[in-house]
Amino acid sequence: MENPALSTLPPPRAQRELSARAVLTGAVLGVLLTPSNVYAGLKIGWSFNMSIIALLIGFGVWQGLARNRQMGPSWSLHESNINQTVASAAASIISGGLVAPIPAYTLLTGHQLDPLPMMAWVFSVSFLGVWIAWYLRPTLLNDHGLTFPEGMATLETLQHIYHHGKEAVARIKVLSAAALLSGGLKWIDEFVWAIPRWAPNPGLERLTFTLDPSLLLIGFGGIIGIRVGLKLMLGAALAWGGLAPFLIDHALVVLAPNASGPQFAKLVEWLLWPGVSLMVCATLTSLAVRVFQVPKRTPADPYPRAKVRFSSIPALGMLFAVTLVVLLQVQLFEIDLWMALLSIPLGICLAVVAARVVGATGIAPIGAIGKLSQLSFGLIAPGQVAINLMSANTAGGAAGQSTDLMNDFKVGLGIGATPHKQLIAQCIGISIGSVVGVLVYLALIPDPQTMLLTEEWPAPAVATWKAVAQTLTHGLASLSPEVRWAIVIGSGFGVLLGALDSLLPERAARWLPSTAALGLAFVLPASTSVMMGLGAVLTWLVSRGWPRITERFAITAAAGLIAGESITGVGASFWEMLRNI
Numbered sequence: 121m122e123n124p125a126l127s128t129l130p131p132p133r134a135q136r137e138l139s140a141r142a143v144l145t146g147a148v149l150g151v152l153l154t155p156s157n158v159y160a161g162l163k164i165g166w167s168f169n170m171s172i173i174a175l176l177i178g179f180g181v182w183q184g185l186a187r188n189r190q191m192g193p194s195w196s197l198h199e200s201n202i203n204q205t206v207a208s209a210a211a212s213i214i215s216g217g218l219v220a221p222i223p224a225y226t227l228l229t230g231h232q233l234d235p236l237p238m239m240a241w242v243f244s245v246s247f248l249g250v251w252i253a254w255y256l257r258p259t260l261l262n263d264h265g266l267t268f269p270e271g272m273a274t275l276e277t278l279q280h281i282y283h284h285g286k287e288a289v290a291r292i293k294v295l296s297a298a299a300l301l302s303g304g305l306k307w308i309d310e311f312v313w314a315i316p317r318w319a320p321n322p323g324l325e326r327l328t329f330t331l332d333p334s335l336l337l338i339g340f341g342g343i344i345g346i347r348v349g350l351k352l353m354l355g356a357a358l359a360w361g362g363l364a365p366f367l368i369d370h371a372l373v374v375l376a377p378n379a380s381g382p383q384f385a386k387l388v389e390w391l392l393w394p395g396v397s398l399m400v401c402a403t404l405t406s407l408a409v410r411v412f413q414v415p416k417r418t419p420a421d422p423y424p425r426a427k428v429r430f431s432s433i434p435a436l437g438m439l440f441a442v443t444l445v446v447l448l449q450v451q452l453f454e455i456d457l458w459m460a461l462l463s464i465p466l467g468i469c470l471a472v473v474a475a476r477v478v479g480a481t482g483i484a485p486i487g488a489i490g491k492l493s494q495l496s497f498g499l500i501a502p503g504q505v506a507i508n509l510m511s512a513n514t515a516g517g518a519a520g521q522s523t524d525l526m527n528d529f530k531v532g533l534g535i536g537a538t539p540h541k542q543l544i545a546q547c548i549g550i551s552i553g554s555v556v557g558v559l560v561y562l563a564l565i566p567d568p569q570t571m572l573l574t575e576e577w578p579a580p581a582v583a584t585w586k587a588v589a590q591t592l593t594h595g596l597a598s599l600s601p602e603v604r605w606a607i608v609i610g611s612g613f614g615v616l617l618g619a620l621d622s623l624l625p626e627r628a629a630r631w632l633p634s635t636a637a638l639g640l641a642f643v644l645p646a647s648t649s650v651m652m653g654l655g656a657v658l659t660w661l662v663s664r665g666w667p668r669i670t671e672r673f674a675i676t677a678a679a680g681l682i683a684g685e686s687i688t689g690v691g692a693s694f695w696e697m698l699r700n701i
Contacts, residue, residue: 138541141182142199143548146206149174150552153211155560156686161219162564162572164648165580165640166340167212171274171527173295173679174207175200179281180292197282201537202545204274205528209549213557215486215520216242216550220581221513222561225453226568227586228505228593233452235558241448241510243554245517248441248464250546252471252518253525254434254539260526261533266479271530278531291676298680299687302335306688309333317647326375327360328382328575328645336689337648339681341655342674344637349656351634355641356649359391367391372602384575384645388583393603394610395642396587400491401614402621402635409622445514453506459497460511466496467515474519475526486523490516491588498592508589521550564693580643614639 136142153174157167182195222241226232233241260266281288309315315333319325341349364387367373373390375383442464449460470489493512501507525546532542565571572579573586591599591607599607617635624632641649659678663670 136196137198142202145178146203149207150210154556155690156683157211157214158560159686161214162579170211171204171208174204178203205545206549209546210553212524213553216246216517217513218561220585221509223568223582224585225509239554239558244444246521246550249518249521251438253522257529268479268530271527275531275534294673294676295680298677299684302681302684303688306685310692330647332647332651335681336685337651338655339678341652342659342678346656346660348634348637349653351637352641352649353653355638356646359642360646382575391642392583394606395639396584397607397610398614399639401611402618405615405618406622453510463511463514467518470515471519471522478523486520489519494588
């Protein structure tokens with residue numbers, strides 16, 4: 121049966137699609153936006169989907185040129201889709217391990233990959249995810265119970281700007297103004313005058329309760345919403361305002377005599393254990409419950425039941441991806457061949473799980489997928505750090521790119537795009553992202569051993585992967601009894617809250633604490649959680665007074681704040697690197 125929603129669309133070839141300018145625009149935007157996600161991932165452990173930013177900028181540039189008759193015909197709907205596919209694929213490259221297992225591997229082994237091998241590794245796990253998505257596409261897009269909320273948001277934005285061109289111009293102006301404001305403040309802080317971090321008193325400053333002049337954090341707060349923002353502040357109060365003073369008073373954490381300033385590095389070595397346990401157990405429990413829940417289907421499902429077709433080119437692509445991932449595990453990390461081969465079916469299974477969860481909820485459980493992989497390899501090959509981190513990285517990286525491409529396929533389905541052209545665009549994007557992402561990571565963190573897990577670079581995802589690997593390698597017996605009790609308590613609360621979040625009706629579940637926010641607050645400096653919470657509260661207050669303005673511009677303004685500060689921060693790091701050459 122034909123999908124009636126697509127019956128009025130023109131044939132895919134009726135519009136320009138995989139044009140040179142669409143690919144080049146996505147490539148340029150990918151180069152510009154990838155550093156933002158690397159920077160944000162190392163700062164707060166989160167990344168931002170760049171599809172909507174790429175749509176707005178590409179539309180504004182090319183429609184403006186066409187309107188002024190300066191360059192070519194109008195920018196087509198399908199070209200916009202290719203542009204955002206390339207850009208978002210590049211920016212999502214951090215799921216390949218750049219801000220989690222790769223730095224954790226360096227911290228635990230002291231081995232830093234050279235640039236070219238690191239690029240090859242990040243590309244390989246992402247490339248595997250692309251082909252997994254290709255084979256999942258017919259089944260998951262034909263499942264009417266999976267809505268892919270993130271893809272639908274991109275689709276709605278795409279259709280909206282083509283029906284209301286003036287709205288796109290207004291959003292581009294807001295995006296640009298927010299980016300200039302955020303970037304300008306970061307530039308002043310880096311090059312003109314170091315903006316002081318204010319604290320009410322030295323005691324709170326020692327516990328990391330300072331006001332950080334970061335508009336990037338305000339922007340992320342606007343995106344995460346009031347529920348998560350308030351729980352971040354609650355988690356900061358519990359971890360840094362309650363537990364941290366207890367640890368100091370009872371000599372469970374010993375600070376240097378007369379220590380002044382934020383003591384993040386010392387305190388987080390203890391606090392990360394209950395926080396990580398809470399996050400991991402809650403997410404895995406929620407994931408397990410949702411996997412066994414059957415999505416509801418409407419009686420009149422308009423989608424045909426498509427079958428996966430193993431044609432020669434996709435089969436060769438999958439074979440090449442598998443071969444590349446296995447060989448790189450053996451060559452770069454000295455992992456046994458059979459263990460490297462075992463990572464492939466596990467990675468494929470977990471990527472399928474992640475894609476279904478994203479289709480149902482819009483939330484990519486990449487962290488949970490990585491932890492589940494670590495636990496699996498911890499049981500199969502106990503005590504082996506490389507296998508625990510890098511074989512598990514295969515599942516996390518493949519799941520990240522698979523879910524990103526599935527959202528793009530959802531957009532393509534809505535506009536009648538050609539799937540294999542989107543796949544080509546995704547491959548181009550991950551190629552660009554692998555190069556740019558690695559160069560940016562190495563420029564920002566030339567010495568992971570001394571720079572990471574500090575107040576400047578908290579890198580919560582790195583802390584989580586490192587903690588799980590340490591525990592599975594050395595066993596719980598290597599930890600103090602107090603830390604073990606903290607893990608047990610955090611895990612218990614995580615299992616309980618994760619189960620309730622998935623089993624309770626949505627109206628009841630929204631009153632539960634956000635376990636991701638609570639756990640993350642144990643790993644981030646209190647100043648970061650407070651500023652993100654402040655951003656969430658400010659956005660909520662504006663939405664109460666001006667709901668229409670917030671609906672139109674809140675996400676766009678937040679994206680501008682994130683992009684402006686992160687790009688300026690990356691530029692400052694490059695400048696400092698050049699000065700020291």
